[in-house]
Amino acid sequence: MSVRCGIGYDLHRLAEGRKLIIGGIELPFDKGPVGHSEGDVLAHALCDALFGAAGLGDIGTHFPDNDPKWKGANSLLFLEHARKLLVENRFAIEHVDAVVILERPKLGPHFPKMREALARSLGVSAQKIHLKAKTNEGVDAVGRGEAIACHVVATLSTL
C-alpha cells in the first residue's frame, strides 16, 4: 500500500444576503460567500486536497466556473463526483484534516453535522474527517469578516 497527501486551499468573499454554507451545512448568519457555486470553502478546499493527492488536477479542471451545470451547485455534489473519480483511480480516503478560518459565527457546535455530511458524500466514516476552526485575530480581510478561508490536507492510500 502506498500513501499520498494532498493540500487544498480556498477563500471566498462574504457578502450580505448570501447563504452561509460550510461543509454542506447551512448556518444562520447575515452574510455568506460570493461565488459561482454555493461558495462552500470547506467542500472546495477538500475537493482540491483529494484531487491533489490523487494527481487528478484541481477543482477548476473538473468543475469549470463558466459551466452553467455547476452554477449554484450543491457543494456536496462536487465531493460525490470526487469520490467517484477516486474509486475509478483506485484510491481510498484514509484521513482528512481541515482548518476553516473565519471571525464569526462559531463553527464548533456545527462540526458534528458537517462531518456527517462530508463523510456521507465521500462514503467514509465521520471519524476520518477532522475539522478545526480559527479566527484571524481581527487581521486582514478574513479578520474584518470580509472573507472566509479554508485549508485541507487529505491522505489517500492506493487500493
Ligand SMILES: [Zn+2]
Ligand atoms: Zn470556492
